[in-house]
Amino acid sequence: VAKFISLLASGIALGAVIALVGLGLILLFRATGIINFAHGILVTLGAYIAVWGIETVGLGTIPADLLALFLMLFVGVALERVAYAPLRKRPQMVVVISTLAASTVIGAAISLWRGSQPEELPSPVGNSVIHIGGAVISDQRLVVIGVVAVAVVASMLVLKRTAIGRQVRSLACDREAAQLCGARVRFIAIGAFAVSAFFACLAGILIAPLTTVNLTFGFDLMLSAFAAAVLGGFGSLGGVVIGALIVGLVQQLVGGYIFTNYASTLPFILMLIVIAVRPSGILKASAQRL
């Protein structure tokens, strides 16, 4: 039973982590209509900046985390300027390739900067743990769950209640019409990239203490977040959270008992099944006028 509870808890925590990564992806997708394949490397970069803040600059954990969050806003803007702005008029799949290229560049830059040794990022709440039903759960996991809840609710409120949120929603619904009505497309694109990079960094610095930081750290999380987004019907914030919980639980519970060696493939298998069964998904290209 202790194993089950511990697996359940880590499943939920993993789900929360994936949801946090997915949140940035979906926000960007809603606002710009593209899927950012560089999102994973942004997660990694955020964690590395925090590590750098602690080890090189000599900051404490929390100031280093804040510094990373702040710097990542600018990374987001830079990414938008370089990999998205020049291609706004081109087919969306072209932008996917450009984000992929940006991901390669950032990844190579990190490996030049920090080398390929895995690094540790301490937790802002220390290494204390609590005991629930015989299972040991670290405080850091609870922090992750709390932050995700706050981030999701805050994003939803912004989308529902503010003028910017309305513009983002209208863009997600019908880009052309929204543009014609004066939605500030450029401004929103820049903002969305910045916010999305911010969330990527948030995910990075919260998850890194639970594991080690290496170059593929964020990429693997991004793939799970893709799976979560597909399960949740690509586009809704609530959907990605539910999808992320499913992915986290399946990976921990199913992978914890059977399929141990192949646990990491489970989200992808789930995702393939969903795509095979519901091919058009919710992510249908906006209906063509015929």
Added chain:
Amino acid sequence: MPLEIDNWLSQLQRRLTGPAQRSTQSAWRRFLAVAVFLLAVALVVPSQIHSTLNQNLVNLWLLYSIAALGFYWIFGLAGRFAFCQTIMMGGGAYFSAYLSREGASFWVSLIVSIAAVSLVAAIIALALRRAQEFYFAIATLAVTEIGLVVFQEATSFTGPDGSVLNVSPITVFGHPLTSELDMFWALLAGLGLLLILNALIELSPVRRDVIAARENGAVARSSGVRVEWLQGSMFVIGSAAGALSGVLFAHVNGYVGTDSFSLDLAVGIFLMLILGGSRSVWGPIIGAGIYVELPQLLTSIDQYSQIVYGVILLVVIIVMPFGIMGAVNQGVAYLRGRSEKRAAASAAVETNHAGTVTDVDALPPFDLPSGGGADQVVVAAGPVGAKGGELLRAENVRVHFDAVVAVDGVSIRVARGEAVGVVGPNGSGKTTLLNALTGVVPAQGDVTINGAAVPLGRSGALRRAGVFRCYQSPQVIDPLSGTENVMMGSPDWARRGLLGAWVLRRSMRRHERERQIVAERALRRVEHSEVANLEGASLPYGQRRMLEVARGIGSGAQLIMFDEPSAGLNHVETEHLSTILRDLKAQNIGLIVVDHKIDFIDAVCDRVIVLQLGKIVAEGTPAEVWSNALVADAYLGAQA
């Protein structure tokens, strides 16, 4: 003696190539280019190997070229954004290494491995056949991740940690190829084979249909192109080429490891195709060369190579959307003094059916067969009945978008040789009705064609039952020529797949010639023969409009739906159009005409249906309908 050779050559030329005169030349050039390329590589490489070239790198270039050429089929031609080409390479390599370890000969390993990978690819293609763009990209990325884990974990199959050492070398006639130069010849032979297979594809209807499916899937599908099937088969053969590359990789290097097929290489393959040019077969080969050579040029800054790749990829997609080959073709076109507009869009497009059939003027005057006739044009549905027999019966068609009911229980019947007009104010559901019938939007209702039920919601189903739809905004496939655009709507679906391209070429060419003749006649009928060889992208609105109509005429359908065919046409053009439509009626073809011009409807239609807010408010002869007060209300608002 020279005469004999000449004869033999022209005979060969005829056997290999398409129907028309000019297309023969273009075909000839394609094979010539392949021959020149192979010859140049065969001459240059062995002589330069000790001075300027590194044999190992040349071999790697050929290996990557093979994989990238496969990716060109998947992404360049079919437009499928697949991330799993490296897994297909890895699959081929591991399979073959495993089989060799179990004692199979090289050739058995090669063939079995490629077959196995093709089977896996076919299953993936089937599962993902309807996944579009992002979904397909993400799903194939998932396939890659699963594949990498499997290679790592299935150690009894792959080897400890997914690495295999001492794979046996390539063996030809019992003679193992151990020197790098020997392997070079084997790899060049492999690439040469793929280049020939590619030339055969690009000189067949596969190219046209696959481009149409890539550019405008919905329209290709409703014209009867088997989009999923075609894209799936391109995915399978592209993956098979990846497997070939992997098998050769294993036997050339004697080693397979998971790091040989990492995500870096997956991005690298994108780089090769996009840098070289995704619209030309030479693109991936040039790109692979640059990918392999670049680190050599940058030895002093080797650690920056990934950054350099990434930056190049970014710059290329921003500055040169069609890569180096695109820029080259554009430059050539510019030097030839063509207009820049055409060049930009044409990139690597060479129209292979471009020529005019030389004897087109000797053909009998326009008489499109509505039921086969002497031509071998196959019309899908049964025999054509007498005039007035019921052709289409659609009962109680309903379309709703959430709470909005756009078409509310509309019934429509069309007899042979009858034209039914559908009019109504904007938003009354006219186009949606056509969309419902042709499966573009989900709908309920019962549809029968010639008494046989046809399921709603399946795009190709109605087309194959003999119904063709012309769209409100002309759906011209930009990279294809005018003739090719019309041929796309042909009712003759025989030999349009890979079997026709690679095996049954004689039969394929016969069908192509028929399709081409029909298309050119349709173009002459709309008096726009001049667009036959022009690229779709270069056509102005009026010509696009008439191209759409020509596609309908060339469709050999029993029932044609026209959606606002007269929109944007002037008085004379509209007059001409109504003559064409009356001619179609005279050939016993049923018509549904949605339009706003009352005079035009009067001139063409026997009956008119008036829609308002998705319901039929009036039905009858044009005269009856126009005098109906409800109709005046619908259009002009209630009179006080």
